[in-house]
Amino acid sequence: MRSRTVLSLEQALSLPSATLRFAQLGWRVIRVEATKADSALPGDPNRYIGSRIADEDRRSYFVAPNVGKEAIALNLKHAGGREVLKRLITALNVDIFCCNTVPARYKPLGIDYETLSAVKPDLIWGGISAMGPDHPDVPGYDPVIQAMCGYMEVTGDPKGVPTQMGLPVIDLKAGDELFANVMMALLERNETGRGTAIHVSMLQAAASWLITVLPLIDFGCEDNEITRAGNEHRKFIPTNVYPAADGFVYMAIGSDVQWRRLTAIETFAPVANAVRATNEGRHQEREAIHRDIAAITVRRTVDDILADLRAATIPATRIFDIRQVRDLPQLQAKLTRTAMPGGEVVCMQPMAVDVAGAVSELRFPPNYAADTSGVLAEAGYTAAEIDAMSRQGIIALP
Numbered sequence: 503m504r505s506r507t508v509l510s511l512e513q514a515l516s517l518p519s520a521t522l523r524f525a526q527l528g529w530r531v532i533r534v535e536a537t538k539a540d541s542a543l544p545g546d547p548n549r550y551i552g553s554r555i556a557d558e559d560r561r562s563y564f565v566a567p568n569v570g571k572e573a574i575a576l577n578l579k580h581a582g583g584r585e586v587l588k589r590l591i592t593a594l595n596v597d598i599f600c601c602n603t604v605p606a607r608y609k610p611l612g613i614d615y616e617t618l619s620a621v622k623p624d625l626i627w628g629g630i631s632a633m634g635p636d637h638p639d640v641p642g643y644d645p646v647i648q649a650m651c652g653y654m655e656v657t658g659d660p661k662g663v664p665t666q667m668g669l670p671v672i673d674l675k676a677g678d679e680l681f682a683n684v685m686m687a688l689l690e691r692n693e694t695g696r697g698t699a700i701h702v703s704m705l706q707a708a709a710s711w712l713i714t715v716l717p718l719i720d721f722g723c724e725d726n727e728i729t730r731a732g733n734e735h736r737k738f739i740p741t742n743v744y745p746a747a748d749g750f751v752y753m754a755i756g757s758d759v760q761w762r763r764l765t766a767i768e769t770f771a772p773v774a775n776a777v778r779a780t781n782e783g784r785h786q787e788r789e790a791i792h793r794d795i796a797a798i799t800v801r802r803t804v805d806d807i808l809a810d811l812r813a814a815t816i817p818a819t820r821i822f823d824i825r826q827v828r829d830l831p832q833l834q835a836k837l838t839r840t841a842m843p844g845g846e847v848v849c850m851q852p853m854a855v856d857v858a859g860a861v862s863e864l865r866f867p868p869n870y871a872a873d874t875s876g877v878l879a880e881a882g883y884t885a886a887e888i889d890a891m892s893r894q895g896i897i898a899l900p
Contacts, residue, residue, distance in 0.1 A: 506529045507529070507594055509591065510532070510601070511613060512535075512546070513602065513603075514673070515548065515567055516642070516644075516673040519567050520681045521571065523677075525861070526862075528861050531570065533572065533573050533574070534575070535576075535871070544871070545573075548564045548567075549561065550564075556842055556843055564867060569864035569867055572876075573869070574877050575870065577895055580896050584612035586896065586897065587612065589881055596625065597626060598625070598627075601628075602642075603631075606639045608635075623697060624691055624695060624696060626684055626691065626698060628680045629699075629700070629701055630680055631702070633703050634703035648672055653672070654667075656728065656729060657730060658730045658732070659730060660726070675708060676707050683700045683702070716728075735754070738755060740795055741754040744799040745799060747800060748804055749804045749820060751818055751820060753795075753811060753816065758779065760817075770795070773798070833852055836853070838863070839864075840865065841863075870898070874900070878891075
């Protein structure tokens, strides 16, 4: 796969997570950030979130999604900045332009598909927003969309309050959708020579994952089928967290065959009866089953329980914290890495899928505007022109 050039007006997490995947493929990713406005800190607000691990504008929350990229700063509210953007797209032969600002700002900033495709007709354009261009003024924030699209309603203790998920899954889902659709657009462009516009609605992307609950409404489901179930699986029983003498075990029974293997284990034999032989019957006795299993597991260690379950080929695990996940031998060789300015190595999340030729060692994220001069010079601007644009507020330099 040949390298591509991505120019991305990005901030926060949804779009940076998408363009990170391009960087992992070895593509060139140039992130565009705004110039300083009033008393605000310059550039992506996420630069200033988390602990200060390198310097003021490269804090802990910013690093992982932005490794392997370049950083420039343009004032797209200025006509001169909009002209610079057009020139970069042609001079650098940009394949993909992305943004994640509210759609109402596309035209005023000169970043809409019509404007940029007029400059380069084969440009692939991608935008992430809360609800797409039909709702142009709505900002998109992961936890708000979680609340709006039902994720919080189906997460947490059934006797407790709706609960936010522990990871920003909607940001990441939106980023993955942009990545996938760009790949499809590249395939289409290879056949037709034409670019295209991709609009990712965070709400729609999130709702596409309601596959196990939303259709149940038209099936006449009970209310408890589409609300919080704690750690239980609503359909496959028993699937739940069970206490052990020294921790917890998560066990998943996905079929009647697995149930028979479970109850063939001597210590679990007492939970079996005729009604429980089928998943439908186990649903009727769900709460009693969970109590019966917990009464057995709480007297045994995690290791002892897992040894029996693995011997019976029943999916089960101890519950790992994030430090333990990082140390899993199955993941050690898959982790991506970067090196801090002082040389310290930082382990990061693995790629989702192994890809031949992918980059696993990515350069540390650049400071705000660190690459402005170099990228503009590459596009043919002289040092005098760059200095003049800096004085006019069209660009920002480090």
